[in-house]
Amino acid sequence: MKFSENRIYIDQELCTGCKRCSQVCPVDAIEGKQGEPQSVNTDRCVLCGQCIQICSAYASAFDQDIAPREQKLSERKLLPSVKEPLFAAYNEGKAPEVKAALADKELYKMVQCAPAVRVAIAEEFELPLGSLSPGKLAAALRMLGFNSIYDTNFTADLTIMEEGNELIQRLENNGVLPMFTSCCPAWVKYVEQEYPELIPHLSSCKSPMQMAGAMFKTYGAQVAGIDAEKIYSAAVMPCTCKSFEAARPEMNSSGYRDVDAVITTRELAHLIKDAGINFADLPDESFDAPLGTYSGAGNIFCATGGVTEAALRTAYEVIAKEPIPNVDLEFVRGTDGVRTAVVGAGDIELKIAIVSGLKNAVSVLDSIKAGKTDLHFVEVMTCPGGCINGGGQPKLLLPADRAVASEYRSASTYIHDSSIEYRKSHDNPEIKKLYNNYLGKPLGDKSHHLLHTKYTARR
Amino acid sequence: MNTKLNSFVIANPQECIGCKVCEIACAVAHLDKDAKTAGNFDIPVMPRLYLVKTAEVVMPIQCRHCEDAPCANVCSASAITQIDNKILIDKDKCVGCKTCMITCPFGAIELMPIYKDDKPVMQMVLKAETEEGLVEKQAFTASKCDLCADRTEGPACVQACPQKALELIVPQEKKKQRSIDAANRIAASIKSL
Amino acid sequence: MNTFIMANPQKCIGCKACEIACAVAHLDVSVSTAGATALPFIPRMNLVRTPYITMPIQCRQCDDAPCANICAEGAIIHRNGINIVDDDKCIGCKKCMVACPFGMIDIRPKISNGELESQNGLRIQTAEGEQAKEVFVTYKCDLCSGRKGGPACIEVCPAGAFTTMDHSQIITDIRKKRLAAALDIANNQKK
Numbered sequence: 001m002k003f004s005e006n007r008i009y010i011d012q013e014l015c016t017g018c019k020r021c022s023q024v025c026p027v028d029a030i031e032g033k034q035g036e037p038q039s040v041n042t043d044r045c046v047l048c049g050q051c052i053q054i055c056s057a058y059a060s061a062f063d064q065d066i067a068p069r070e071q072k073l074s075e076r077k078l079l080p081s082v083k084e085p086l087f088a089a090y091n092e093g094k095a096p097e098v099k100a101a102l103a104d105k106e107l108y109k110m111v112q113c114a115p116a117v118r119v120a121i122a123e124e125f126e127l128p129l130g131s132l133s134p135g136k137l138a139a140a141l142r143m144l145g146f147n148s149i150y151d152t153n154f155t156a157d158l159t160i161m162e163e164g165n166e167l168i169q170r171l172e173n174n175g176v177l178p179m180f181t182s183c184c185p186a187w188v189k190y191v192e193q194e195y196p197e198l199i200p201h202l203s204s205c206k207s208p209m210q211m212a213g214a215m216f217k218t219y220g221a222q223v224a225g226i227d228a229e230k231i232y233s234a235a236v237m238p239c240t241c242k243s244f245e246a247a248r249p250e251m252n253s254s255g256y257r258d259v260d261a262v263i264t265t266r267e268l269a270h271l272i273k274d275a276g277i278n279f280a281d282l283p284d285e286s287f288d289a290p291l292g293t294y295s296g297a298g299n300i301f302c303a304t305g306g307v308t309e310a311a312l313r314t315a316y317e318v319i320a321k322e323p324i325p326n327v328d329l330e331f332v333r334g335t336d337g338v339r340t341a342v343v344g345a346g347d348i349e350l351k352i353a354i355v356s357g358l359k360n361a362v363s364v365l366d367s368i369k370a371g372k373t374d375l376h377f378v379e380v381m382t383c384p385g386g387c388i389n390g391g392g393q394p395k396l397l398l399p400a401d402r403a404v405a406s407e408y409r410s411a412s413t414y415i416h417d418s419s420i421e422y423r424k425s426h427d428n429p430e431i432k433k434l435y436n437n438y439l440g441k442p443l444g445d446k447s448h449h450l451l452h453t454k455y456t457a458r459r
Numbered sequence: 460m461n462t463k464l465n466s467f468v469i470a471n472p473q474e475c476i477g478c479k480v481c482e483i484a485c486a487v488a489h490l491d492k493d494a495k496t497a498g499n500f501d502i503p504v505m506p507r508l509y510l511v512k513t514a515e516v517v518m519p520i521q522c523r524h525c526e527d528a529p530c531a532n533v534c535s536a537s538a539i540t541q542i543d544n545k546i547l548i549d550k551d552k553c554v555g556c557k558t559c560m561i562t563c564p565f566g567a568i569e570l571m572p573i574y575k576d577d578k579p580v581m582q583m584v585l586k587a588e589t590e591e592g593l594v595e596k597q598a599f600t601a602s603k604c605d606l607c608a609d610r611t612e613g614p615a616c617v618q619a620c621p622q623k624a625l626e627l628i629v630p631q632e633k634k635k636q637r638s639i640d641a642a643n644r645i646a647a648s649i650k651s652l
Numbered sequence: 653m654n655t656f657i658m659a660n661p662q663k664c665i666g667c668k669a670c671e672i673a674c675a676v677a678h679l680d681v682s683v684s685t686a687g688a689t690a691l692p693f694i695p696r697m698n699l700v701r702t703p704y705i706t707m708p709i710q711c712r713q714c715d716d717a718p719c720a721n722i723c724a725e726g727a728i729i730h731r732n733g734i735n736i737v738d739d740d741k742c743i744g745c746k747k748c749m750v751a752c753p754f755g756m757i758d759i760r761p762k763i764s765n766g767e768l769e770s771q772n773g774l775r776i777q778t779a780e781g782e783q784a785k786e787v788f789v790t791y792k793c794d795l796c797s798g799r800k801g802g803p804a805c806i807e808v809c810p811a812g813a814f815t816t817m818d819h820s821q822i823i824t825d826i827r828k829k830r831l832a833a834a835l836d837i838a839n840n841q842k843k
Contacts (some may be wrong), residue, residue: 482693511827513831554716556753568698584723586729
């Protein structure tokens with residue numbers, strides 16, 4: 001379970017220098033002249049993978065002037081059984097590693113999936129764009145051989161508990177405001193390297209994925225009655241930066257590496273196909289309790305504005321001491337790059353900004369630096385539209401289909417939210433149990449140790 | 460006698476950035492299934508237009524649907540015919556002799572393996588001798604632009620190009636428009652005298 | 653893609669040296685002079701001479717060879733990149749001859765060890781009475797597989813009219829044409 005370098009590559013043999021990747025790169029990390037192979041500046045790159053999604057320079061099976069496909073599959077750490085076309089921009093895979101772990105009977109394998117996975121993975125099996133398939137996803141993971149089918153949505157709820165209370169604490173104690181969300185690792189890396197002076201604005205909360213990893217090898221070990229050392233903690237993410245996040249030195253508060261391997265939605269589809277599983281015909285199964293039980297609020301993290309909406313559903317109730325009148329907060333949804341809202345809760349008027357697409361954060365950050373805002377909370381998602389359009393999601397072949405997929409994946413996200421019994425994170429019975437039986441209270445000592453983190457200036 | 464000329468697609472090298480979305484769109488349009496994501500693509504990508512990329516020029520090249528198509532005239536299997544103002548190759552008649560491929564002055568024809576339902580289509584009888592004995596051989600066909608004859612929206616490449624660098628030329632309309640534009644330019648210069 | 657040989661009609665002088673070389677190359681006995689053999693002369697290519705063109709036509713080594721795919725006995729197989737006839741399987745049914753779009757298949761008497769072979773059962777009425785009929789088999793270009801020096805026709809042609817069209821040659825030619833077409837458009841725009 002070693003970590004190789006996590007980075008995005010551009011295959012010099014395949015790149016035609018069209019520069020569509022550098023057009024979508026939010027941090028100008030792609031360098032090269034028009035018409036010549038491009039390269040990634042790893043100091044600037046935040047691993048968002050939007051370049052991977054847009055790249056159309058594919059390797060022709062008939063081109064004898066390039067390295068053979070087997071060699072490329074091996075270099076990219078893709079399973080040899082992968083059939084899909086290879087493109088110039090790519091990230092290094094972890095599926096072979098996970099496959100080996102799945103075959104290891106000594107390991108107790110726990111897996112978590114991000115909310116975005118369940119609204120997109122079916123696309124890799126020729127089901128309609130944005131098909132909602134949490135049931136089949138759970139069934140497939142079980143068939144692959146994972147022992148506990150847990151879920152990032154549970155820790156999304158946990159993140160709301162911790163982060164909601166953290167915001168309230170900052171509001172009440174003159175803390176650093178506005179508070180920034182910290183669940184997007186590319187955004188975090190960006191702040192660390194471009195705006196290190198604003199690091200104190202970042203919530204100290206880990207991302208849901210990292211919270212889950214820490215929980216697996218502590219609370220999860222207890223629940224399963226096994227030695228934490230034997231636990232293999234895997235995560236399926238729509239994101240090409242989560243592997244970088246999992247490898248951050250400080251992400252080991254369980255006493256072990258909290259997340260051992262991260263694979264993307266596409267790589268999970270590879271594993272499923274490699275195992276000969278017919279995804280479309282799978283029956284609907286459930287995720288395992290306790291760490292796989294989630295509320296609708298946890299699920300909407302994958303759409304831009306989702307973290308904010310989930311946070312408000314809880315924070316409103318804490319501040320105003322009454323339930324929020326309407327659980328569906330349409331006014332924070334949408335796709336515009338920067339959206340603002342003012343939410344009256346009790347005596348407070350919460351001023352919120354939601355940023356979709358990292359490029360759009362610059363104006364907000366500069367205003368904050370200049371002291372020109374009175375915002376309380378800023379949500380930033382690096383990928384336009386949120387994680388549903390992450391660098392590791394199923395890659396649309398035609399440009400026109402990307403907007404269609406985004407729309408349907410978003411719609412499925414909110415449909416799933418509406419269909420779940422518990423709409424608010426604090427109503428999740430397993431969350432209540434976790435605090436009662438294990439963590440104590442939000443922002444308590446145990447939470448602080450396991451669920452909160454520190455950041456590093458990179459300049 | 461049918462005097463309507465065959466349309467064809469041509470690229471503008473000034474706009475082309477060499478991204479290959481046209482090749483992908485073409486290959487996707489000719490699959491026998493709906494493929495939306497890279498993960499849906501289980502066979503080689505087989506476009507019918509081909510990006511030329513050198514220091515001097517970057518643009519895709521494809522069939523011109525010639526009126527006196529040399530490919531059709533040289534085909535000994537009578538596999539190439541004009542249907543609905545398109546020069547089309549019948550893959551079931553094609554024997555893979557490659558004569559059309561070397562005859563085409565534009566290099567617009569490739570020899571491509573045949574797949575059906577994501578599986579290779581094998582030849583009826585011809586087998587290859589290998590160390591493991593006789594093995595089936597995959598069927599091949601000559602392949603070229605068919606102006607997306609089976610597609611209601613027309614050529615997929617034209618639709619997909621992010622730079623709008625591909626144009627479907629309807630020759631007689633183009634010609635007429637050019638004449639009208641030329642006449643209008645003259646008219647405009649007269650007004651200014 | 654199978655390799656094949658193609659002649660350039662602009663160079664061909666119609667001398668038929670290629671036909672002779674082909675026939676001689678496939679005799680499994682050594683022949684040096686015209687008078688040295690009584691065996692039938694069986695080239696696997698034919699010079700075509702019309703008022704408009706003179707050139708030899710030869711097998712295209714089709715990738716989906718119709719001769720092979722129509723064969724009742726599976727007697728034409730793909731070996732080392734060449735479509736080749738297995739004489740022992742051929743029954744002389746002529747389906748391949750009819751199928752070949754280039755007219756490159758001929759059915760002629762089989763020659764083994766410098767001699768014609770007789771059929772086991774089939775007898776034929778001739779002017780001299782009933783005789784065993786010779787074995788007939790399919791003759792087609794085999795790219796002189798196994799011959800030292802490669803294809804005999806290419807070696808002998810005094811006009812250098814043949815080119816070996818192998819995969820990389822074809823690809824090179826095609827790429828040149830595409831580039832020329834692209835430059836043509838690009839340069840036209842500049843004018």
